[in-house]
Amino acid sequence: MRYLVCIKQTPDTAELPKVKPEEAASGELSIQQVVNPWDEHAIEAALQMAENFGGLASVISVGGEKAIEALRSALAMGCKDATLVENADADAWGVAALLAGAVNHMGDVNVVVTGQMTVDGNSGMVPVAVARKLDWPVLTGVAKVLNVSEDAVEVERVVGQARHTVKVKPPVVLSVIKEIGEPRYPTFINIRKAARVKIPVLSADDLGVTVPPPVVHLSNFRKPPARDAHVQLFDGPADEAAGALIDALLAEKVL
Amino acid sequence: MDFALTTEHKMVQDMVRSFAEKEVRPIIPEYDERHEYPRELLPRMAELGIMGICIPVRYGGAGMDYISLGIVSEALEWADASVRETIAVHLALNALAVFQWGTEEQKQRFLVPLATGEKVGCYGLTEPAAGSDVAGLKSTARRDGDDYILNGEKMWITLADVADYMLVFAKTDPEKKHRGITAFMLERGMKGLTTGTIEKKMGVWASNTGWINMDDVRVPKENRIGEEGEGFKVAMSALDNARMTVAAGAAGTIRAVMELSIKYAHERQTFGQPIANYQLVQQMIAKMALNYDIATMLWQRSAWLKNQGVRNTRETSQAKWFATEAAWQAASDAVQIHGAYGFSSEYEVERYLRNAKGAVIYEGTTQIHELMQARYALGWRQDKPIRCELPAYDPDFWQE
Known part of the structure; x- marks a missing residue:
């Protein structure tokens, strides 16, 4: 079995407030970038599947040269090989076309694993779009992988307040949620290997993919307005202050 | 020249x-308050390879270099000095x-379990009446056939009550002062060996600091590290290694208190504006940023220099002297920036x-380092070659 994890390098969420609108529009960010936190769980899921059910985990990213750093992080966590696909200014649909092209190019991928969404785009479209491009089934909201074999992939999904168990015949695309497992730390031995390995870079031409022109155009980036927060103190005896607090909460429809 | 860390680093x-x-910083406040050592971190750090990060793989370590040891020290002290002290x-x-300094047999016997984290080590040099004055230590080691009989007391020993292996120093020839000192590896459980914890300290409450008492402890000669009379050199070279981790750790303290100060300076409003707008606050933060670098x-x-296999006593002393003083200043300024809240134990800056x-104070007081640096500058001190230098980092040997 070969599990292919799709990851993206995204801004460190702790630094997101520093992003300027013009940087967001151009995509040229000056802040620290990391593996998309949701994708770290996808890496963990693929590594667990490889350990528990056999096979190996590979990792792929569509992006610029800096995405090599994210791929090295995945290798340090335990993925066996990595591939970078050059970004051709694609939107989510275009990224899905490139990822699906890479899956076909590799030829032996049984399970594609993704995170729930990215912290920058937030669309959550890519796993579904990849499945559509490949004409594979897709399971989203995967919280637990129960079994993987040549004949069936059985997972537990979270759907709103409910859970259900689903069995599908691979190949399949799985989009996992945090509950799948806390991402492991890289090991030092893997760090040494990951730091030195040459990661192959493929273009759309290499994959024989014609990237569809973007259908989504983002035209206006702006920061959300500052929160209008204020503090109100209730003085006086405790019973009066508590009463005033309850009245205020009722007025604000908190209670 | 290249100031950048490598991809690996x-x-x-x-x-x-x-x-x-x-995993470290969130649990420290409670341990600190209880004056308790966070033992739960030891197996976790062992599992991750941190306990032997710069030891070659062949001896159970992670096979990284000495710069990685510094990186670990900086990161751990950012969380709390007590955990960095463990690594030091x-x-x-x-x-x-x-x-x-050890023989191949000693490396297999002591170094492998230390590097894997199966055993924990500590270092006993300081005594109740001998700290910086190493030649004045009173502990003795008397030869008795193939063994030595050790007597004496060690004080202010980090991990005294935790360690399995204790590298202690005692005089085999008191007449020769520092040339009569020899190093021994004591093993917990040896008859006559007792340890205890010092409860009342100003800081590092989450660290275990204690004493070691040796009452006719019989130590086989196989546990002697280095030759008889080489103990002073063993002790000083070990300090060269640890002082680098203390310096790196101090940088971690500066980073931690600088982050806390910047956050607070943006949030705290006085006279209708954030205190970050005030130039005297800016000055303190600017010094932190400069001193961190x-x-x-x-x-x-x-x-x-350790990676290159070059003697670095002078440079390591400078690093320890400067970084620890800068961390003390940065932590003091961080409390000042936090005002009354900084004086409260509800805020972390007080702990830092x-x-x-x-x-x-530890690993050579500021004054000792000032004297050392003066003696180097005046031409009165030169480092002489020692029989066993710290091996230069060789990736092939380390990772084989």
Whole structure:
């Protein structure tokens, strides 16, 4: 079995407030970038599947040269090989076309694993779009992988307040949620290997993919307005202050 | 010249900083308040390879270099000095001394379990009446056939009540002063060996600090590290290794208190504006930023020299002296920026200030380092070659 994890390098969420609108529009960010936190769980899921059910985990990213750093992080966590696909200014649909092209190019991928969404785009479209491009089934909201074999992939999904168990015949695309497992730390031995390995870079031409022109155009980036927060103190005896607090909460429809 | 960390070092930094943020810093306040050592971190750090990060794979370590040891120290002290102290004592003072001075048999016997984290090490040099004055130590080791009989007391020993292996120093020939000192590896359980914890300290409450008492402890000659009379050199070279970790750790303290100060300066409003707008607050933060960079460059130079196999006593002393004083100043300024809240134990800066005072005292007081630097500058001190230098970092040997 070969599990292919799709990851993206995204801004460190702790630094997101520093992003300027013009940087967001151009995509040229000056802040620290990391593996998309949701994708770290996808890496963990693929590594667990490889350990528990056999096979190996590979990792792929569509992006610029800096995405090599994210791929090295995945290798340090335990993925066996990595591939970078050059970004051709694609939107989510275009990224899905490139990822699906890479899956076909590799030829032996049984399970594609993704995170729930990215912290920058937030669309959550890519796993579904990849499945559509490949004409594979897709399971989203995967919280637990129960079994993987040549004949069936059985997972537990979270759907709103409910859970259900689903069995599908691979190949399949799985989009996992945090509950799948806390991402492991890289090991030092893997760090040494990951730091030195040459990661192959493929273009759309290499994959024989014609990237569809973007259908989504983002035209206006702006920061959300500052929160209008204020503090109100209730003085006086405790019973009066508590009463005033309850009245205020009722007025604000908190209670 | 290249001031940038390598890809490998950056990845090590990401990994240990993540560990410090997720698993160390959140649990420290409670341990600190209870004056309790967070033993739960030892198996976790062993599992991750941190306990033997710069020891070759063939001896059970992670096979990284001395710069990685500094990176780990910086990241851990960002969380709390107590955890960085564990690495300084267990790895830099004990395990690296065995790596540097031990026989192959001793490396297999002591270094392998230390590097894997199966055993924990500590270092016993200081005595109730002998700290900086090493030649004045009173502990004795009397030869008795194939054994030595050790007597004496060690004081202010980090991990005294935790360690399995204790590298202690005693006089085999008291007439020869520092040339009569010999190093021994004591093993917990040896008859006559007792340890205890010192409860009342100003800082590093989450660290275990204690005493070791030796009452006719019989130690086989196979546990002697180095030759008879080489103990002073073993002790000083071990300090060269550990002082780098203290310097790197102090940089971690500066980073921690600078982050806290910047956050608070943006949030705290006085006279209708954030205190970050006030130039006297800006001055304190600017000094933290400058001193963090200087401390970082100094410890990295020390670690780089170790990687090259170049003697670095002078440079390591500079790094330890500067970085610990800068951390003490930064922590004090951080409390000042926080005002009355900084004086409260509800805010972390108070803990960093208490911890930072220890580091300007242990592993050579500031004054000892000033004297050393003066003697180097005046031409009165030169480092002579020693029989066993710390091996230069050789990736092929380390990772084979």
